[in-house]
Amino acid sequence: MNIEEVIGRVPDYETFMTIDEMDESTRKLAWDYPDVVTVFEAGTSRDGHPILGIKVGNGPLNAVCFACPHPNEPIGAMTMEFLSRELAENAGLREELGFTWYIIKCIDPDGFRLNEGWIKGPYTIYNYMRHFYRPIGYEQVEWTFPVDYKELHFDNPLPETQAVMRLIQEKQPAFLYSLHNAGFGGAYWYISEDMPEIYDDLRAAAEKQDVALNLGEPEAPFLTEFSPAVFQTMGIAQEYDYVEQNTGETPVGFNCGTSSGDYASAHAEGCVTLLAELPYFFDARVQDLRLSDTSRRDAVHANVDRTTLFLTKVDELLQPVRPYITEENRFIKLVNMSLDHMKQGGAAKKNWADSLPKFQEAATVAQLFDNVETAAFYNGLSLALSLRAVEFEIERLQHDGTDSQEALSLLQHARHTASDFLIQHCEELESRLDYSVIPIQKLVRIQTESGLIVTKRIHERSQQEIHN
Numbered sequence: 248m249n250i251e252e253v254i255g256r257v258p259d260y261e262t263f264m265t266i267d268e269m270d271e272s273t274r275k276l277a278w279d280y281p282d283v284v285t286v287f288e289a290g291t292s293r294d295g296h297p298i299l300g301i302k303v304g305n306g307p308l309n310a311v312c313f314a315c316p317h318p319n320e321p322i323g324a325m326t327m328e329f330l331s332r333e334l335a336e337n338a339g340l341r342e343e344l345g346f347t348w349y350i351i352k353c354i355d356p357d358g359f360r361l362n363e364g365w366i367k368g369p370y371t372i373y374n375y376m377r378h379f380y381r382p383i384g385y386e387q388v389e390w391t392f393p394v395d396y397k398e399l400h401f402d403n404p405l406p407e408t409q410a411v412m413r414l415i416q417e418k419q420p421a422f423l424y425s426l427h428n429a430g431f432g433g434a435y436w437y438i439s440e441d442m443p444e445i446y447d448d449l450r451a452a453a454e455k456q457d458v459a460l461n462l463g464e465p466e467a468p469f470l471t472e473f474s475p476a477v478f479q480t481m482g483i484a485q486e487y488d489y490v491e492q493n494t495g496e497t498p499v500g501f502n503c504g505t506s507s508g509d510y511a512s513a514h515a516e517g518c519v520t521l522l523a524e525l526p527y528f529f530d531a532r533v534q535d536l537r538l539s540d541t542s543r544r545d546a547v548h549a550n551v552d553r554t555t556l557f558l559t560k561v562d563e564l565l566q567p568v569r570p571y572i573t574e575e576n577r578f579i580k581l582v583n584m585s586l587d588h589m590k591q592g593g594a595a596k597k598n599w600a601d602s603l604p605k606f607q608e609a610a611t612v613a614q615l616f617d618n619v620e621t622a623a624f625y626n627g628l629s630l631a632l633s634l635r636a637v638e639f640e641i642e643r644l645q646h647d648g649t650d651s652q653e654a655l656s657l658l659q660h661a662r663h664t665a666s667d668f669l670i671q672h673c674e675e676l677e678s679r680l681d682y683s684v685i686p687i688q689k690l691v692r693i694q695t696e697s698g699l700i701v702t703k704r705i706h707e708r709s710q711q712e713i714h715n
Contacts, residue, residue: 248343248344248699248703250696250699250700253340253696256329256333257329257695258329258688259688260687260688261687262687263322263324263325263366263367263687264366265366265367266296266353266356266359266360269353270297270299273286273331273352274286276301276332276335283304283335283341284301284302284303286299287300287302288300289351289411289413290406290407291406292355292356292357292407293405293407294357296356296357298353298354298356298410299351299352300350300351300410300414303331303334303335303341303347303348303350304341304346304347305347306342306344306346307347307709308345308347308420308709309422310346310347310348310420310424310702311349311411311414311415311420312349312423312426313351313354313411313424313426314326314327314351314352314353315352315353315354315355315358315359316354316355316389316425316427316507317381317388318353318357318361318362318382319379319381319430320426320428321353321359321362321366321428322426322525322527322687323426323428324353325687325690326426326690326694326695326698327350327352327426330348330350330698331352333695344702344703345709346421346422346702347418349414351411354388355387355388358380361577362380363378364377364378365379371684372528372624372673372676372677372682373670373673375430376627376630376669377631377634377669379628379631379632379635380577380632380635381581381632382577382580382581383503383580383581383584384503384584385401385502385503385504386405386577386580388408388411388507389427389507391403391404391405391408391503392404392408392412392506392507393504393505394482394484396487397487397491398498399501401483401505402504403504404504408504412510415514415515415518416514416515418515419518420515421517421518421705422519422520422521422698422702423507423511423515423518423519423520423521424521424698425507425520425521425522426522426523426694427523427524428524428525428526429466429525430527430528430624430625430628431526431529431530431621431624431682432461432529432533433453433458433459433461433462433476433534434450434453434458434460434461434523434525434526434693435461435466435476435477435478435524436449436476436477436478436522436697437478437508437520437522438477438519438521438522439519439520439521440479440519441473445700445701446473446474446477448700449476449477449523449697449700450475452693452696452697452700453525453693456690456692458525458529458685458693459533459534461524461534461613462475462533462611463533463611463613463614463621464547464617464618465478466478466524467481467489468596468599469481469485469486469488469489480506480508480509480520480522481506481508482508483501483503483504483509484505484509486501489595490591490592493595493596493598493599493602494591496591498591500591508520519705521701523693523698525693527684528624528680528683528684528685529682529683529684530620530681530683531681532612532613532616532681534613535612535613535616536611536612537612538609538610538611539610539614539615540609541609542608543600543605543606543607543609543614544600544606546614546619547597547599547600547606548597549618549619550618550622551596551597553623553626554622555589555590555593557626557629557630558586559589561582561629561630564633564661564664564665565579565582565637568637568640568657568658568661571640571644571657571658572636572640573643576636576639578632578633579632579633581629581632582636585629620679620680623672624676627672627676634665637661637662637665641655641662644658
C-alpha cells in the first residue's frame, strides 16, 4: 500500500460540506459504485433527520468510522467524504487492508446544522465563535454511552449514540475511528492501546503537511501519555477519579455517560479505537519547547484565575435575562455546565498542579501558551454561546408576538453587551496570536493517513495470529 499515493489524491477542498451536501454525495457514491457501496439508515436524529451510513467492501475485519461526534468538528466529515470514495474506487486498497468499512459522515446532523453559519467561511476566529454550537455533555454523541461507575450511573443514550452502539454490537469492529478535531492548537492523537511502533508514523503524517504537533498541556490533566502528542483514550471514569482525588469530594455535575472508545472496549473484544485531533487555527508556539520565565504551576493557576474571571463576567451578563431563558434553549446548556464546573473544576486543577513536583519547573513556551492563549480561545466559546442563547429567546418572543417589552428590552440589552464583549475578546486574541488557518486538504490528509496507519497495523497483527 502506497499511502503517499492515497493521500496525494485528497482534493483541495475550499470549504466544508453542509449536511444536505453530505447526504447527496453519499447517495451518489452508492449510485456510482453499486457493486461495492451500500447506503443504509443507521438511525434517526432527535429532530427526525435520517443518519446515513455507508458500507464499503467485504473484508474479514470490520471498521466503524463516525464523524462529527461533536457537531462543531467537521474535519472528520471531509475525511470520510474522501475515504469512502477512495475505498469505493480503489479495489487494491480495500483488499490490502482487509476491512469491511461502515462509515457515517455526520452522526449529529441536528447539531451540525447549528454550525452551518461558519463552515463555509470566512475562517476567522470571530466568525467561528459567532456561529459556534456545541451541546452539553448529556446531549453529545461521544459522551452518552452507558456507564456505571461509583456514584455515576448513566443509561440514557441519545438516538444518535444508539446508532453507534448498534454498529459496535453487531459488527464487532477491530477498528473504531471517532473523528474529532480541536479548534485551536496542533495535532495530537488518542489510541486505546499502546502501539509504540506506529507513533513516529502518526507524528510524521502531521509533520509532512507542515501541521505542528501539540506539545503543550494535555487536553485533560489526567491523561496517560504514550508518546509525545499521543495519549491513551479516556472514559468518564478517569475524569471522575481525577476530580474526586483532587477535591476530596464526591464529584457533582457528572450527568453524562462515557466515551465511544470506552464502550467499544467493553463490547467489541480487541477493538482498537483511534482519535486524530486537529485544529483549524495554528500558532507556532503550540510546539515551542523552549523554557519560559513562568513555572508550570503558576501557568496553571493563571489559567484557572483568568477563566474564573472571564466566566464570572459571562454569568453577570446573563443574570438579568435568566428568567426569560427557556428549557428548549440549546445554546445555554453548555454555558451553564461551564459555570457549574468553574469552582470545583478550577480547585481540582490547582490542587493537581500543586501536588506534583514537576509543576515547580519552568513551563515550556508551549505549555504557557496553552494555559494563557488557548484557554482564552476556548473561554470565548462560552461567551459566543451565551450570545446565541439570548438571540434565540429574542427570536422566540418576536415569533410568539409577545407584548412583554421588559423581557425584550433586557434581552436586547444583553445581546448588545454580549456582542460588544465578543468582538472585543476576538480583537484581543487577534492582537496576541500569530495564527494561520490550516487548509482543509492538509487536515484530511493527516486524518486519512492516521486511519490507514492503524488499520494496516491491525491487519498485520490479524495475519500474524492466523499464521501462528
